[in-house]
Each structure stands twice: as structure tokens, then as C-alpha cells.
Amino acid sequence: MNTMVQGARRAGYEIRGYVRSTDAVFFTFLFPILMLGLFSTVFGGEGAQSYGQGLPALTAVQMYLPGMLAAGVLLSGLQNLAIDIALERYDGTLKRLGGSPLSPVSYFLGKIGLVLLTGVTQAVALLVVASMVLGVDLPTDLASWVTFFWIFLLGLATSALLGVAVSAIARSARSASATVVPVALVLQFISGVYIFFWLLPEWLQGIANLFPLAWMAKGMRSVFLPPEYAVLEQSGAWDLGHVALALAIWSVVGLVLSRITFRWIRRDA
Amino acid sequence: MDNNAVRVRNLLKTYGPRTVVDGISFDIVRGETFALLGPNGAGKSTTVEILEGYRRRDGGEVSVLDEDPGRAGLAWKARLGIVLQTTGQPAPYTVREQLIQFAGYYPRPRDVDEVIDAVGLTGLAGRRIAKLSGGQQRRVDVALGIIGNPDLLFLDEPTTGFDPHARREFWQLIRRLQAEGTTILLTTHYLDEAAQLADRVAVIDQGELRAIGPVDTFGGDDARMPVVSWVESGVAREVRTDEPLAVATALATRLGQAPEALEIRRPALEDLYLAMLDRASEHDDELEMAR
Numbered sequence: 262m263n264t265m266v267q268g269a270r271r272a273g274y275e276i277r278g279y280v281r282s283t284d285a286v287f288f289t290f291l292f293p294i295l296m297l298g299l300f301s302t303v304f305g306g307e308g309a310q311s312y313g314q315g316l317p318a319l320t321a322v323q324m325y326l327p328g329m330l331a332a333g334v335l336l337s338g339l340q341n342l343a344i345d346i347a348l349e350r351y352d353g354t355l356k357r358l359g360g361s362p363l364s365p366v367s368y369f370l371g372k373i374g375l376v377l378l379t380g381v382t383q384a385v386a387l388l389v390v391a392s393m394v395l396g397v398d399l400p401t402d403l404a405s406w407v408t409f410f411w412i413f414l415l416g417l418a419t420s421a422l423l424g425v426a427v428s429a430i431a432r433s434a435r436s437a438s439a440t441v442v443p444v445a446l447v448l449q450f451i452s453g454v455y456i457f458f459w460l461l462p463e464w465l466q467g468i469a470n471l472f473p474l475a476w477m478a479k480g481m482r483s484v485f486l487p488p489e490y491a492v493l494e495q496s497g498a499w500d501l502g503h504v505a506l507a508l509a510i511w512s513v514v515g516l517v518l519s520r521i522t523f524r525w526i527r528r529d530a
Numbered sequence: 531m532d533n534n535a536v537r538v539r540n541l542l543k544t545y546g547p548r549t550v551v552d553g554i555s556f557d558i559v560r561g562e563t564f565a566l567l568g569p570n571g572a573g574k575s576t577t578v579e580i581l582e583g584y585r586r587r588d589g590g591e592v593s594v595l596d597e598d599p600g601r602a603g604l605a606w607k608a609r610l611g612i613v614l615q616t617t618g619q620p621a622p623y624t625v626r627e628q629l630i631q632f633a634g635y636y637p638r639p640r641d642v643d644e645v646i647d648a649v650g651l652t653g654l655a656g657r658r659i660a661k662l663s664g665g666q667q668r669r670v671d672v673a674l675g676i677i678g679n680p681d682l683l684f685l686d687e688p689t690t691g692f693d694p695h696a697r698r699e700f701w702q703l704i705r706r707l708q709a710e711g712t713t714i715l716l717t718t719h720y721l722d723e724a725a726q727l728a729d730r731v732a733v734i735d736q737g738e739l740r741a742i743g744p745v746d747t748f749g750g751d752d753a754r755m756p757v758v759s760w761v762e763s764g765v766a767r768e769v770r771t772d773e774p775l776a777v778a779t780a781l782a783t784r785l786g787q788a789p790e791a792l793e794i795r796r797p798a799l800e801d802l803y804l805a806m807l808d809r810a811s812e813h814d815d816e817l818e819m820a821r
Binding site: 267270274277278281282348352353354356357359360361362363364525526 | 582583584604605607608610612614616619621622623627631632634635636637674678
């Protein structure tokens with residue numbers, strides 16, 4: 262019980278600190294919105310078009326929205342947290358916490374609270390901008406939003422756990438961002454965020470499907486694209502069961518790795 | 531309950547082929563302030579980090595507040611206070627926010643405002659830590675170390691970067707903690723600080739304990755023999771004697787006047803310490819030559 266209370270206190274503390282570091286707010290929070298605006302401007306010149314025979318016409322922004330939502334989940338979970346924790350490990354913040362009676366679980370709960378807040382705010386902002394400014398029609402049925410929420414929350418939890426695990430791999434604070442940012446970027450390119458997934462060669466799709474981002478993006482497409490667009494998927498269907506399975510497996514992998522690798526102090530010190 | 535807050539026997543720590551702590555043993559009595567001295571890389575920090583529970587030992591026995599730091603849990607950590615040597619980036623929080631946050635981790639914390647007063651940051655409680663000077667940030671570190679009302683306080687080079695005035699104030703703070711019965715393990719480069727604060731000191735060099743004893747008798751009678759120094763016909767002279775007053779009196783009689791620049795002093799801890807390390811390295815050189 263005390264662990265939960267401490268976790269809630271940590272979350273409040275983390276959020277306060279996060280809001281005060283404007284650069285972090287800018288990059289994690291505004292980046293997907295900027296990218297969505299950019300892509301829809303660059304590729305949206307021709308207005309709505311159909312992306313396959315007999316498929317309803319869609320605008321570029323509508324096509325990019327699911328991928329951007331998925332990327333936002335990955336960034337606020339994995340990238341943000343991996344760099345954040347690696348920094349705290351290397352500047353001694355974690356060492357000080359490790360010398361206090363704070364439970365590591367409370368520390369993680371605090372981080373997850375922060376990720377949840379930034380992830381939700383980012384997604385809401387993205388949806389508001391897409392619908393109010395860029396003219397995207399959002400789903401109006403409850404079932405779609407239920408799907409959105411479980412994919413969003415499961416994706417965020419998976420990303421956060423993987424972020425904790427990846428932070429332990431980093432040999433220094435600098436190497437954390439040097440490793441995580443390019444990996445996240447490559448994943449975004451091969452997982453259907455910046456390039457439509459069906460345009461990629463099958464073998465590349467196969468590689469992308471080994472990682473969670475492709476599944477998050479696929480899940481998001483099922484929510485925000487018309488059902489007819491399922492024919493563009495490899496299997497011709499949205500496969501939400503597979504999405505859930507893939508994310509569940511990755512969250513267990515993340516949990517186990519975090520549990521094994523987490524240390525308050527750096528390895529070489 | 532053991533009368534010793536800390537008990538170390540034949541402590542061993544190796545990194546690969548390198549032995550950094552080689553069979554160190556000592557005790558720290560409850561309520562005592564114990565200073566650990568030694569050059570950089572001597573094994574001080576490693577020893578202290580093993581006691582704090584950060585690192586695992588490779589051999590020997592360690593007991594800290596009746597528990598093995600390698601196995602002790604969060605309830606044990608709640609009884610420790612740790613002021614680390616480096617504490618990294620200052621957090622984007624005010625002094626009071628940071629202390630309230632940390633106070634919440636402990637079962638019986640001190641009053642936040644009292645601690646802020648004690649470390650002399652009263653007027654700065656509402657200021658962000660990042661906006662404080664280096665010395666002021668160090669006081670925040672100390673405040674975080676004592677906020678949990680610890681039974682045993684680790685101070686790792688606590689006054690590095692302090693100006694002389696701040697150092698004196700810090701010493702006053704430590705004396706108040708001593709008066710309350712806090713056991714303190716101090717590592718420091720400032721020998722005068724150890725002499726001022728510690729009941730006993732130990733010197734570690736190359737992973738081994740070179741000397742240990744009360745500050746008052748540290749180094750043994752020979753090494754502590756007083757020095758009488760004066761200036762005669764423009765030349766500085768000195769004599770080591772265990773009867774300094776008699777020597778000075780005889781000197782005055784011989785010269786027919788009070789000797790110029792007469793001084794009688796006992797070697798300070800720093801002199802004893804440096805002499806000890808010099809002897810150790812000479813000894814090593816001899817061993818090198820013998821090979």
C-alpha cells in the first residue's frame with residue numbers, strides 16, 4: 262500500500278519536474294503534431310484520394326494520423342523514459358534515491374504516471390489538431406474508441422517497460438540518446454509511421470512485425486481508417502487479436518528485462 | 531543490540547585482477563564520529579559504498595546497524611543518511627519541495643523547516659536548487675542526508691567547495707548531530723576537518739588499513755613529539771623533544787633573551803598523515819628496488 266502511495270507522490274513530483282523542463286516538453290509533446298502537420302502539408306496537395314481500387318478517398322492527414330499516434334506512444338514511453346532514466350543513473354539522481362528507503366517499484370510507478378500524463382496529453386492534442394485544424398473525421402462509435410483505448414494503454418505500458426529495460430543498456434547518458442533515437446527513428450520508418458506500411462517490401466514488413474511499433478500502428482489504423490482499408494494489410498484483416506498478443510509479449514519481455522537489469526548505480530562506477 | 535554501529539572484518543573487494551580493498555577491519559562505536567582518510571583511489575569510496583549497500587563485497591564480514599548491507603532491506607535504509615560525493619544535476623525543484631519529497635520516504639523524518647534552518651538555507655527555501663551556488667547546493671545534499679533522522683550518517687567529502695566560513699558553519703551542524711547521538715562515518719581530504727570532528731581516524735592506502743586510532747593519540751608518541759622552532763641569527767632552527775618547555779627555557783637562558791619567532795607545536799594530523807603516506811611509498815620503492 263505504501264508503495265502505491267509513494268508511487269503517486271513520485272508521479273506528482275516527476276510531472277512537476279517535467280513541466281519545468283521546457284525542452285523536454287517541446288520535443289516529446291509537439292514533435293508528432295509537427296510531423297503530422299508537415300506530412301499532411303507535403304503530401305496533401307492533391308486533396309482526398311483513394312489508395313486502392315474500390316477504397317473510399319482519404320486525405321493525407323487522415324492516412325498519417327494512426328501512425329503518428331502510434332509513434333507518439335513509442336516516443337513518450339520508450340524513447341523518453343530510456344533517456345530520462347539513463348540520465349538520472351549517470352548524474353547520480355538514482356544513486357541518491359537508492360540510498361533512501363524508496364522502493365524501486367514506487368520509482369517506476371512515478372515514471373509510469375509521468376508517461377501516462379505526457380502520452381495522454383500528446384494523443385489528445387494530436388486528435389484535437391487533426392480534427393479541428395486539419396479536418397479529419399474522427400470515429401463516432403463507442404467500439405472504435407474502446408479499441409483505441411486498449412491499444413493506447415497497452416502500447417504505452419509496453420513502451421514504458423521497454424524504456425526502463427533499454428536505459429540499462431546505455432553505457433552513458435549520451436549513449437542513451439545516441440542509441441535510442443536512431444533505433445526509434447528506423448522503427449518509425451519501417452513500421453508504417455512515415456511510409457505507408459503496404460508500400461514496404463514484404464521482408465521489411467516481416468522485420469518490422471518483430472517489434473511492437475508496427476502492431477501499435479496497425480491497431481491505430483483499424484480505429485481511424487475505414488474498414489475497407491483492411492485489404493491493404495498483409496493478411497487483409499486488422500488482426501486485433503495479434504496486436505494484443507504482440508504487445509502483451511513485448512510488455513512481458515520489457516518487465517522481465519527491467520526486473521533483471523535495473524540498478525540504482527551505473528555498472529562501471 | 532551490538533554496541534558497534536559498524537563492524538568490518540577482513541573486507542575484500544576486487545575488480546577483475548585488481549584488489550581495491552584488501553582485508554580491512556574496523557569498528558565504529560554507536561555515537562562515534564569516525565573519519566576515513568586516504569589518497570584518491572585508496573579504496574575509501576569502495577569501502578564506504580559497500581557499507582552503504584551500493585556494492586557487493588567479495589569477502590569478509592560486514593555489519594551495519596546489525597544487518598548485512600548486502601542483504602538489508604528498505605527498513606534498514608530508512609535508518610541511514612547518505613551524503614554522496616557527487617550528486618549530479620541539480621533538480622528543477624525548490625529546496626523545500628525537494629526536502630518535502632524526500633522526507634516522505636522516511637518513517638520518522640525531521641521537520642523540513644528545522645532542517646532547512648540547520649543547514650543555513652532559511653532565506654532560500656523557496657528558491658530552485660539549480661539557482662543556488664555550489665556551496666549552497668552542497669548544503670541541500672547534506673539536508674537530504676539528515677532529513678530522515680538517521681542513526682548512522684555517511685558523509686563523503688561533505689565540505690569540498692565550501693568557503694572557510696561555510697565550512698565552520700557546517701562543522702557546527704555536525705556537532706549538533708553528534709550531540710544528538712548520531713553515529714557518523716566521514717571521509718574527507720581535509721585533515722583539519724577530521725581533526726575537528728572525528729573521535730577516531732583510520733588511514734587507508736592501496737586498499738589496506740595503514741593506521742587507526744583516536745585523533746588525540748594518532749600516529750603514536752614518537753610521531754606526535756612536539757617541535758620547538760625559532761629563528762637564530764636569521765636561520766630557522768627546530769628541535770623535536772618531549773620536554774618543549776624546558777628546551778625553550780634553556781634556549782632563552784643561552785640567548786639571554788626571548789628567542790625570535792619561538793613556536794611550540796604538536797605535529798597536526800595532516801603532518802602525521804603525510805609522513806605516514808611518504809613512509810609507505812618509500813617502503814614500496816624499496817620493495818620495487820629489491821625486485
